Amino acid sequence: MTDLTLSEFLSYGPQREAGKEGKKLLRKTKEGNILKWDVEKDDPLCTLEEAFVNVKPSIGFNVELKFDDHIVYQQDHLVHVLQAVLKIVFEYAKDRPIIFSTFQPDAAILVRKLQSTYPVFFLTNGGCEIYEDVRRNSLEEALKLCLENDLQGIVSEIKGVFRNPGVVSKIKESSLCLLTYGKLNNVPEAVYMQHLMGIDGVIVDLVKEITEAVANMIKPVSNNAVGGEEGLAEIEGMGKLQVKSNPKFSQEEMSFLFKLIPQLLQI
Incomplete structure (x- = not known):
């Protein structure tokens, strides 16, 4: 491709x-x-330009910068590709919410250096697969990359987070945003668990279904359960689900939820 x-x-x-x-x-x-x-x-x-022109401006974009996992790219090639993308974004994005994300560490660093208008997130599978580039092999390495290069956040495979839940507090203490992706994010209990852990948002395939399912797990704070400023859950641009209330749980409920993690990892 x-x-x-x-x-x-x-x-x-x-x-x-x-x-x-x-x-x-x-x-x-x-x-x-x-x-x-x-x-x-x-x-x-369609082209990126056509997507900006034809999708309504209130919808945000997660512009994922994709590169071949098996190619070692020279910096001048990365700069050429990124500048071509940035040219379209600056011309057509206007006030649309935008974030950049990529699995390629050098591309993440460069797109942050080439612009400061939009947040840059480093994508990682959190150690679920191993690559020659060690920066891709753990959430700790992703955190280090973000801190050293002024990136705004991490997008991790959710299994990597569930296998290493202690790193969530380290990421949050570093004032970084943490999002997740993966098949488990189509399981309402897994999304609900992430809310309890303090994860900022999830990328899901079934946005409406997951939003409603998670909302039903938490007592509503208003009649507008989905979508409004006072509702429990809000579907933001880029298919991100953000649960807004702060429920209280008994020790038994918390124990049940944490026991659920090993079962979720088998999915």
Whole structure:
């Protein structure tokens, strides 16, 4: 994908011209299997500029800067790619909420140096997989990278957080924002557990379903349970769920929730 030109990229999938068929979209699993690209509704691929123009301005974007895990990039190449992205963002984002995120440590450092308008988050799987670049292999390394390079936060695979819950307080004490992603974030109990741990937000596939399920676990503070300033939960831009109330729990309830973590890690 990173070797495609723009015209080649746009030639895949559904096409805008009536009657014209694009090249088939396939995806490769971590195990190496090739699968059909399956979505609920097909739509032609678009550029970042078109996304800014056509999506309503109140919707925030998490601009994930993707690079090949197996390539060692030279700094001049990273700068060239990042400047091309930043040019579009500065021209078309206007007042839209934006964050940048990337698994590539050098790209995270550079995009922070190239601009100070938008927050930069370092993506990590929290040690669930091991890479040659040690900066990618733990939440402690992610924290170190953020502090040394003035990044604003971390986005971690939730399993990495559940396996190392003690690091959450270290991240929060460092005034960094902590978000999570992963299949477990489609389990309401896992999201609820993160609320108790003080995690700032979750990236989920089933935004509406998870929002409602978590809201039902906490007694409402108003009739507007989802979406309003006084409600329990608010769906923010970029599919982030933020639970707003601060419930009180008995020792038995807390014990049950912490016992739930090992079961969640088996999912």
